[in-house]
Amino acid sequence: MPSRLIEQARRGPGIETWKNTICGLCSAGCGIRVRLVDGLPVYVKGNPMYPINQGGLCPLGLNALHHLYHPDRLKGPMKQVGKFGSGKWESITWDEALKTVSDALVKLRNEGNPHQVAFLGHDERGLMHRHIARFMQAYGSPNYFQFSPAQDDGVAYLLMQGDPQIPAYDVLNAKLIVSFGSNFLEEGHSPIYYTKLYGHHQDSQTRYVQIESRMSLTASNADRWVTIRPGAYGALALGIAYVLLREELYDTEFVNAHTFGFEDWTDRSGTKHLGFKSFVLGNYYPERVAELTGVPSATILELARELGNTRPALVIGGQGAVNNTNGTYSLMAVQSLNALLGNFERAGGLYSIDEPPFGALPVVQRDPTGEAGNGRASVARSQDGSFPLAPFSMKTLTKNILEDQPYPVGVLFLYGGNALFETVDHIDFAKVLQKIPLVVSFDSIRTETSEYAHLILPDHTFFETWDEVSNVPSVGFTHIGIQQPVVAPLFETRHTGDVLIDLAKRIGGSVAASFAFESYQEEMKQGMNGVYESGEGAILSASIKGKWLQYLQQRGWQIGRYSSFDEFWAQLLEHGGWWNPIRKQKPWEKVFHTPSGKFEFYSQRLKSTFDALVKTTGDQQSPQDLELVLSRLNISARGDTTFLPHHEPVPFEPDLPMHLVTFQPLAIRNGNGAHLPMMQEMFGYTVGRYWDSWVEIHPKTASDYGIADGQWIWLESSVASLRVRAKITPGILLNVVAVPFGLGHSSCGRYARGHGTNPYSIMRNTYDLLSGKPALEVTKVKISVAA
Amino acid sequence: MARWAMVIDLDKCTGCGACMAACKMENNVAIVKPDEAQNGRAMFWMDMITTYEGEYPNLEVKRMPRPCFHCDDPPCIKVCPVRATYINEEGLVGQIYKRCIGCRYCMAACPFTVKVFNWENPQWLDEASTCFNPDVSRRMVGVVEKCSFCAHRLMKVKEDAAQEKRNILDGEYVPACMESCPADAIYFGDIEDKQSVVYKLAHSYRAYRVMADLGVEPKVYYLSKRKA
Amino acid sequence: MEIQDSRRPDRDELLYRPIYETGRGFYITAGMLLLVVLWAAYMYLNQVRSGLGVTGMNQPVTWGFYIVNFVFFIGISHAGTLISAILRLSKAEWRRPITRMAEVITAIVLAIGGLHPILDLGRPDRMVNIFLSGRLQSPLLWDVTSITAYFTASTVYLYVPMIPDIAKLRDRGGKFQWLYAFMAWGWEGTEHQKKVLNRAINILMVMVIPIAVSVHTVISYIFSMTLQPGWHSTIFGPYFVVGAIFSGIAALLIVMIAFRKFYHLEKYLHEIHFQYLSTLLLIMSIIWFYFTFSEYLTGVFGAEPHEMQIIMYKFKGPFAIFFWGMVACNFVIPVIILAFKRFKTIRGILVASCTVVIGMWLERLIIVVPSLANPRMDLPLGIYVPTVTEWALFAGGLAVFVLGYMVFSKFFPIISIWEIEEGRTEGLKEVEERIHSYLPAESASS
Numbered sequence A: 001m002p003s004r005l006i007e008q009a010r011r012g013p014g015i016e017t018w019k020n021t022i023c024g025l026c027s028a029g030c031g032i033r034v035r036l037v038d039g040l041p042v043y044v045k046g047n048p049m050y051p052i053n054q055g056g057l058c059p060l061g062l063n064a065l066h067h068l069y070h071p072d073r074l075k076g077p078m079k080q081v082g083k084f085g086s087g088k089w090e091s092i093t094w095d096e097a098l099k100t101v102s103d104a105l106v107k108l109r110n111e112g113n114p115h116q117v118a119f120l121g122h123d124e125r126g127l128m129h130r131h132i133a134r135f136m137q138a139y140g141s142p143n144y145f146q147f148s149p150a151q152d153d154g155v156a157y158l159l160m161q162g163d164p165q166i167p168a169y170d171v172l173n174a175k176l177i178v179s180f181g182s183n184f185l186e187e188g189h190s191p192i193y194y195t196k197l198y199g200h201h202q203d204s205q206t207r208y209v210q211i212e213s214r215m216s217l218t219a220s221n222a223d224r225w226v227t228i229r230p231g232a233y234g235a236l237a238l239g240i241a242y243v244l245l246r247e248e249l250y251d252t253e254f255v256n257a258h259t260f261g262f263e264d265w266t267d268r269s270g271t272k273h274l275g276f277k278s279f280v281l282g283n284y285y286p287e288r289v290a291e292l293t294g295v296p297s298a299t300i301l302e303l304a305r306e307l308g309n310t311r312p313a314l315v316i317g318g319q320g321a322v323n324n325t326n327g328t329y330s331l332m333a334v335q336s337l338n339a340l341l342g343n344f345e346r347a348g349g350l351y352s353i354d355e356p357p358f359g360a361l362p363v364v365q366r367d368p369t370g371e372a373g374n375g376r377a378s379v380a381r382s383q384d385g386s387f388p389l390a391p392f393s394m395k396t397l398t399k400n401i402l403e404d405q406p407y408p409v410g411v412l413f414l415y416g417g418n419a420l421f422e423t424v425d426h427i428d429f430a431k432v433l434q435k436i437p438l439v440v441s442f443d444s445i446r447t448e449t450s451e452y453a454h455l456i457l458p459d460h461t462f463f464e465t466w467d468e469v470s471n472v473p474s475v476g477f478t479h480i481g482i483q484q485p486v487v488a489p490l491f492e493t494r495h496t497g498d499v500l501i502d503l504a505k506r507i508g509g510s511v512a513a514s515f516a517f518e519s520y521q522e523e524m525k526q527g528m529n530g531v532y533e534s535g536e537g538a539i540l541s542a543s544i545k546g547k548w549l550q551y552l553q554q555r556g557w558q559i560g561r562y563s564s565f566d567e568f569w570a571q572l573l574e575h576g577g578w579w580n581p582i583r584k585q586k587p588w589e590k591v592f593h594t595p596s597g598k599f600e601f602y603s604q605r606l607k608s609t610f611d612a613l614v615k616t617t618g619d620q621q622s623p624q625d626l627e628l629v630l631s632r633l634n635i636s637a638r639g640d641t642t643f644l645p646h647h648e649p650v651p652f653e654p655d656l657p658m659h660l661v662t663f664q665p666l667a668i669r670n671g672n673g674a675h676l677p678m679m680q681e682m683f684g685y686t687v688g689r690y691w692d693s694w695v696e697i698h699p700k701t702a703s704d705y706g707i708a709d710g711q712w713i714w715l716e717s718s719v720a721s722l723r724v725r726a727k728i729t730p731g732i733l734l735n736v737v738a739v740p741f742g743l744g745h746s747s748c749g750r751y752a753r754g755h756g757t758n759p760y761s762i763m764r765n766t767y768d769l770l771s772g773k774p775a776l777e778v779t780k781v782k783i784s785v786a787a
Numbered sequence B: 001m002a003r004w005a006m007v008i009d010l011d012k013c014t015g016c017g018a019c020m021a022a023c024k025m026e027n028n029v030a031i032v033k034p035d036e037a038q039n040g041r042a043m044f045w046m047d048m049i050t051t052y053e054g055e056y057p058n059l060e061v062k063r064m065p066r067p068c069f070h071c072d073d074p075p076c077i078k079v080c081p082v083r084a085t086y087i088n089e090e091g092l093v094g095q096i097y098k099r100c101i102g103c104r105y106c107m108a109a110c111p112f113t114v115k116v117f118n119w120e121n122p123q124w125l126d127e128a129s130t131c132f133n134p135d136v137s138r139r140m141v142g143v144v145e146k147c148s149f150c151a152h153r154l155m156k157v158k159e160d161a162a163q164e165k166r167n168i169l170d171g172e173y174v175p176a177c178m179e180s181c182p183a184d185a186i187y188f189g190d191i192e193d194k195q196s197v198v199y200k201l202a203h204s205y206r207a208y209r210v211m212a213d214l215g216v217e218p219k220v221y222y223l224s225k226r227k228a
Numbered sequence C: 001m002e003i004q005d006s007r008r009p010d011r012d013e014l015l016y017r018p019i020y021e022t023g024r025g026f027y028i029t030a031g032m033l034l035l036v037v038l039w040a041a042y043m044y045l046n047q048v049r050s051g052l053g054v055t056g057m058n059q060p061v062t063w064g065f066y067i068v069n070f071v072f073f074i075g076i077s078h079a080g081t082l083i084s085a086i087l088r089l090s091k092a093e094w095r096r097p098i099t100r101m102a103e104v105i106t107a108i109v110l111a112i113g114g115l116h117p118i119l120d121l122g123r124p125d126r127m128v129n130i131f132l133s134g135r136l137q138s139p140l141l142w143d144v145t146s147i148t149a150y151f152t153a154s155t156v157y158l159y160v161p162m163i164p165d166i167a168k169l170r171d172r173g174g175k176f177q178w179l180y181a182f183m184a185w186g187w188e189g190t191e192h193q194k195k196v197l198n199r200a201i202n203i204l205m206v207m208v209i210p211i212a213v214s215v216h217t218v219i220s221y222i223f224s225m226t227l228q229p230g231w232h233s234t235i236f237g238p239y240f241v242v243g244a245i246f247s248g249i250a251a252l253l254i255v256m257i258a259f260r261k262f263y264h265l266e267k268y269l270h271e272i273h274f275q276y277l278s279t280l281l282l283i284m285s286i287i288w289f290y291f292t293f294s295e296y297l298t299g300v301f302g303a304e305p306h307e308m309q310i311i312m313y314k315f316k317g318p319f320a321i322f323f324w325g326m327v328a329c330n331f332v333i334p335v336i337i338l339a340f341k342r343f344k345t346i347r348g349i350l351v352a353s354c355t356v357v358i359g360m361w362l363e364r365l366i367i368v369v370p371s372l373a374n375p376r377m378d379l380p381l382g383i384y385v386p387t388v389t390e391w392a393l394f395a396g397g398l399a400v401f402v403l404g405y406m407v408f409s410k411f412f413p414i415i416s417i418w419e420i421e422e423g424r425t426e427g428l429k430e431v432e433e434r435i436h437s438y439l440p441a442e443s444a445s446s
Ligand SMILES: Nc1nc2c(c(=O)[nH]1)N[C@H]1C(S)=C(S)[C@@H](COP(=O)(O)OP(=O)(O)OC[C@H]3O[C@@H](n4cnc5c(=O)[nH]c(N)nc54)[C@H](O)[C@@H]3O)O[C@H]1N2
Pocket: A027, A148, A149, A150, A153, A181, A182, A183, A184, A186, A187, A188, A189, A190, A191, A211, A212, A213, A214, A216, A227, A228, A229, A230, A231, A232, A317, A318, A319, A320, A321, A323, A324, A661, A662, A663, A664, A665, A666, A668, A669, A670, A671, A777
């Protein structure tokens, strides 16, 4: 804490001001109002005008100031000295740091290997995403990846709707909401957005049904909680589909007009194909589904009838369903329920959101070296055809880099996130970090991952930075939140966007030429200029809700009411954001980008992907044979079933008794709240545990094993064992134990280090067969009392 | 004279805990050491009480945010030997930190176990010493503290009202916990005023007060379908 | 009036001996006790420096050993003065060798007990606030008042009857002349002085009794004035008083037996004294049981949920050992020992007294902790484990008591010499007359 600020706080006349910005502690993008006294932030509250959170915040956001003032923030560029990962660091000047990096970049480029630079991003979207992409393109590398982009959940949507975007749910107008393992009140893409709607619904009597194997915050607030065996979501969804079909409770109109592969069909070559309807009716009768899921057939009937007889009734699929080896197929099954109910592009249903009309940038300058580099295959592209649909897979990346396939990586940038802390492949990924000659991180607080970096060029915290947070996944309207510096940077930190520009300039040539603007802020203004010119939407204002909305409705989205861009910009900063609550009605072909232009029960994209694989399986004896491909992806289904939503059995270890399920409490989320002491204290507020992890066990299970509440026990998986204290709660299935995710740090600052445990240490590194998403719920354990 | 009261709608409340965090930040409540917290010395002016009722499939979990109830006839103040805790004419039950001798009698006397004690020298984030709320005095070791209904915010509101020569409007005095509740589950206002939101809600069929039978007249009302 | 020759060996020489002769044993014991006291002092200073965090208290168990021992010590202190007053009032001749020992207990232990609430304060530095802005409505203030009152009264009541003996010491010459001279208050043993002395004693003993009763009544009010289940009970006042007298008698017996042994006072303290006192103990034990029984019966019968939770916590919860231990120590064992002649030996009485003291301490523990550990709200059970600091201060309290008593016995006779003499002379006559006055009048026949 710079002493000048302490002075300022002590001596100041105590003048109060407020500034709006966007919380940056997770990807949910809530608008916040920061209270400043004598220019120093002293309190954070929700921005009542901001349409996502309308004044509400989560505990983490409320505690954000401790992120700004955190004692372990990096105060300037750092260089790792001595043994790698030894934690010995010395600070260097920005010039030194940038020189080291640019030298390496120039060298690779001169050797004609620009493609050997990789950039591992995090969940950045919008302009920052574009900025990084431009840098990599201009420099000449195809290797810009995002660890944990929310799209990694989108493969199922890609297959059925031709668009990986996570759909926006019109929760506001739904009368019934059935969630398949989406803990949207606690985790979810924007927990506060959903909590707002939930609060609103208590007045308007909307019913919530939560299908989950543990009683999460969402389940505990739902009108009904249905427990289900891990990995069985697909089966349940199809069981429900069975009843909807049998009892004709589905939207025939939509199904007939806008879906493909519902009835049996014959393709051009005249071969008959199995339709979704007869497939489901033939295989997913309630008794069998009850077998697979552990959900009584009576319950299945009730759920289906309630869904079929309520309009609008919304079905939401979440990580609970996705985080398993059969995740993609499961989510497809869940999504096909929305199709049967005809929920697309309809009030109370789900739809895709338009991108904000950002202003375009001058085209990237190109030179031969860059061209060549961009031409190369990405290092994350699988060599053996695994995860054919993965936008990016940590496993493939690690594998390739360790094997120098197809080429070695010389420089790796790490931006945001904490991959090492939350991949099931942490062991291999650690090797990768040690292998690469130059690893550069932008972390503002050192994380497990950046402990392995050679250089850290610390970014500002969101309180000190310029950025834009737009279109949070699953939020029901186009919106842009403005992140602006509410306080001058406390330390010698720099905006990563500016750092990239600086590097580009140092590299010179076409790379430098590609960056027309002096700073990221300028570039951002350019982007917002496009929004201004589009004349769409409106800047947030107190009156935007209620009357204003109707006004917008009548006038469509055309409301240019700013005399100049500067006025627009000024208001934007003052109010903290822009949104466009009105969606353009889309023609159906714009809704479904599939070969058939319809919602595809039978995914032709999946079919063609496999056909392509069969032709180009990169192995020696190159067998022209689907069988081999399927067995290598260990998909058990054959024939048309392969391309239809179905239940793939999960390779659980039969000899271990308990399923391990993880969840992410609001206070610490994926682990990015762990560095804050108040959040550590609040981590277990629902179970009365502080600064520590726990494992949820059903009272009966506990008594079977003679476990008392608060007792230390061992969770032993096929990978390793975890020592953690028991929390006995009736809110969980008999054969399931649940461990919260987020603690167990070995880095992330003094308050995170050494508290609690990280379930990843015992998770099997198994993946979704198609999407390459880690199968976080596939691990089974046996439990025993610890001495 | 106004009588300030709070209503918490448990049907809306999801138990997200934002109120707990908002309160700690707004009121400079100390963060205790990890082992201290484990030993029941964590300080939450707004605490969360979780109870499970029944068994699956009829399992009901009740999450109940619990501030100080600002009882109209508070047992806590009756026992204080030095008048370090008191109730004012607007029904706010306050603490005088500088006078408290730390006998903890009021804690023992509070039927709702809401008070917390500074067992050790209060410590906050090492270097966050600038992000204190200047409107709220910081506590010292050895004194009792509890939810104040954000009384410091009332002072501000009164100043504004006085300047504009008007009465305080319903919904103008907003405690921190209410302000950031993402479910809009907390309401606050003058329960004497028959027009106020809290008056109406407090008289709805869903309204109840914890252990109303004790007759200490809590001024925090809960709304719940289940209870009613 | 002839001046007494100090060199003439006194009939009660034995009672003077401890004042003039001190063995090695004394110094060793005193030394060890002193160490304990210093240790406690150190721990306390440490607590003042770093706050009550060093104790095992927490939310919801906001009170622990300090309050437990406060109630316990005050209880012990209770009996001394009260008993001596009652015995004097009822002209029980066997009181003579006992009264002073009893009074000393009160003076010393009351001081110790009275300090405990201060040990318990989070801000001892702000004690003055109790006077600057004290609220008389607070039961704590009632305690402060009645304890000070009782302390003054009982020290005076200890001192006044001591004056003639102090004078004796003054006249014998030897060490601390000045002290005795000062404290003797110019006592010459004149008729007038004797009259005044007796009048003073009579007034004091009448005054002391209600104060004594008040003390432990208001201590019980600390708890019973709250709404907490397990505390909010009308029976608490008398219940506490009975308990206090009960533990007080036990303590007195222990002290008597100890001094009888170490100072060889068999000549003064006969079986009979112990028989009488222990019979009193037996009676108190039964009364105590009666109160305890009705206290819990009403609870169990009413079966108010919160009340019940706490009772069950004591009956078969974590506190069962302490509860049933208490019943054994306060009722079963003493009654068995004291009801049968065979066990009612000095040794037996010693055992019974010890268990009673332990049992009464357990009772205080059982009153203070469970009600706090079982909050009315649906919160997890509170857990309280006393720390070294708390144990140290407990040990310190006991050490101060023993040490104080030993030191006292080095300055003043622990048996009232003049009252013994008085007994030999007036006592006998008076009793004879009294007995005559009870008997039917002689008929004046030829
Ligand atoms: N607080 C918080 N919010 C977040 C995130 C975060 O890390 N923390 N991450 C963001 C991101 S990147 C995403 S993709 C979204 C995802 O958000 P969601 O789609 O809501 O998925 P999760 O939040 O992982 O919730 C999955 C829930 O399903 C349950 N579950 C897990 N496995 C199984 C199973 O096999 N069977 C059943 N029946 N239930 C199971 C777990 O209890 C868990 O509560 O959340 C976003 N929001």
